[in-house]
Amino acid sequence: MTMTQTTAPAAGSPSPAPPAREKDGRTSERPLAVRLLARPEVGVFLGAAAVYVFFLIAAPPVRDGSSMANILYQSSTIGIMALPVALLMIGGEFDLSAGVAVITSALTASMLSYQLTMNVWVGVIVALLVSLGIGFFNGWLVVRTGLPSFLITLGSFLILQGVNLAVTKLVTGNVATDDISDMDGFSQAQKVFASSFDVGGVQVKITVVWWLVFAAIATWVLLRTKYGNWTFAVGGNKDSARAVGVPVTFSKISLFMLVGFGAWFIGMHQLFSFNTVQSGEGVGQELIYISAAVIGGCLLTGGAGSAIGPVFGAFMFGMVQQGIVYAGWNPDWFKAFLGVMLLGAVLINLWVQRTATRR
Numbered sequence: 001m002t003m004t005q006t007t008a009p010a011a012g013s014p015s016p017a018p019p020a021r022e023k024d025g026r027t028s029e030r031p032l033a034v035r036l037l038a039r040p041e042v043g044v045f046l047g048a049a050a051v052y053v054f055f056l057i058a059a060p061p062v063r064d065g066s067s068m069a070n071i072l073y074q075s076s077t078i079g080i081m082a083l084p085v086a087l088l089m090i091g092g093e094f095d096l097s098a099g100v101a102v103i104t105s106a107l108t109a110s111m112l113s114y115q116l117t118m119n120v121w122v123g124v125i126v127a128l129l130v131s132l133g134i135g136f137f138n139g140w141l142v143v144r145t146g147l148p149s150f151l152i153t154l155g156s157f158l159i160l161q162g163v164n165l166a167v168t169k170l171v172t173g174n175v176a177t178d179d180i181s182d183m184d185g186f187s188q189a190q191k192v193f194a195s196s197f198d199v200g201g202v203q204v205k206i207t208v209v210w211w212l213v214f215a216a217i218a219t220w221v222l223l224r225t226k227y228g229n230w231t232f233a234v235g236g237n238k239d240s241a242r243a244v245g246v247p248v249t250f251s252k253i254s255l256f257m258l259v260g261f262g263a264w265f266i267g268m269h270q271l272f273s274f275n276t277v278q279s280g281e282g283v284g285q286e287l288i289y290i291s292a293a294v295i296g297g298c299l300l301t302g303g304a305g306s307a308i309g310p311v312f313g314a315f316m317f318g319m320v321q322q323g324i325v326y327a328g329w330n331p332d333w334f335k336a337f338l339g340v341m342l343l344g345a346v347l348i349n350l351w352v353q354r355t356a357t358r359r
Contacts, residue, residue: 041296044295044296044297044309044313044316047295047312047341047344048315048316048319051316051319055319055326055327058327059323059326059327059328060326062322062323062326065201065202066203069202069208070322071315072208072315073205073207073208073318075317076205076207076314076318077207077269078292079215079315079318080207080262081098081263082289082293082313083214083311084255084259084261084262085262085290085292085310086296086298086307086310088256089300089302090232090298090303090304090305091231092234092301093149093252093256094150094290095138095259096153096154097138097153097156097160098259099157099282099285099286099289100164100283100285101134101260102263102266102267102270102282103164103277103281104164104263105131105263105264105266105268106270106271107164107167107177107277108123108126109267109268109271110123110177110178110180110271111167111168111177113183114177114183117183120184120189121185127264127267127268131260131261131264132257132264134156135261136260138152138256139256142252164279167279175280176277176278177277179275180271181275186272189268191206192206192268193206193268193269193271193272193273194206194268194269194272194273207269210265215310219306222306222307227251229246230246230247231255233246233251234248234251234252235302236302236304238252291313291338291341292310292316293305294342295309295312295317296312296313296314297313316341317338320334320337
């Protein structure tokens with residue numbers, strides 16, 4: 001019988017190393033810098049920092065504390081509306097009526113309170129219901145008909161613009177509402193929506209605080225709640241989302257109603273800041289809100305974005321809008337800066353989308 005003898009490895013000799021696994025493009029890890037820049041909020045943060053440094057150099061008055069408080073105030077009035085608009089865009093929809101809806105809310109509260117001689121809080125609550133109703137109508141019509149939200153809300157924009165002018169002239173005989181500063185409840189409402197507080201000798205508007213609070217809530221909702229998952233799902237692919245049990249109809253309509261809430265809040269701020277409302281205002285503001293969301297990293301196709309990005313996007317708008325004034329330039333240049341920032345943001349978002357999907 002033949003016996004085979006196996007040779008054991010010599011003592012102390014190293015064991016053969018396992019063969020190295022070949023790396024391919026799918027398993028190789030991208031550099032940290034690329035992964036960071038792929039986050040939309042990082043890109044807009046760097047852009048906002050660059051704009052800030054630019055105006056610090058070009059417009060010395062920006063360095064003053066009161067000037068910065070004014071910039072933050074302008075940013076907050078844009079940012080509060082940009083947040084729900086951004087959530088709606090993540091959900092795959094647009095709302096072109098957001099700008100005039102702000103004025104509709106303010107007009108409702110003002111005229112109802114003044115013409116019926118009621119406490120202004122009654123007008124505030126009714127205006128909230130009207131704003132939520134407008135959002136519900138837009139969302140319900142989009143879901144019910146399947147038409148693009150661009151068309152539905154463009155129709156709402158035209159309707160509200162006409163109603164704002166016609167009803168105000170019919171009720172007040174003028175294009176503006178009456179002064180409500182001497183009515184019951186005005187001082188209390190003003191403290192909530194349009195007051196200021198002192199920080200180191202600088203007056204800061206309460207809207208700055210509300211802006212940051214709403215941003216924190218929106219971030220928590222998107223990242224930590226089931227509703228946030230629904231928002232990303234319906235924006236990515238609503239049919240697939242519905243197939244896995246996501247309530248698409250509820251999600252879409254509620255996102256439009258969130259825009260209505262934002263329009264109500266900014267409308268109340270305008271009313272209690274200036275005591276009266278011009279019925280023809282608000283046209284064009286919807287593009288500012290959408291642009292702030294896009295610059296903040298929200299993709300036009302939906303399904304991607306954040307709540308922090310639009311905060312920096314709104315700050316860029318406020319910085320440019322006020323920085324041009326402090327620099328002594330022609331304010332008409334603001335539109336040119338707006339176009340440059342928007343085109344830059346779209347190109348960056350395109351790069352981010354390709355980087356995120358690249359294997």
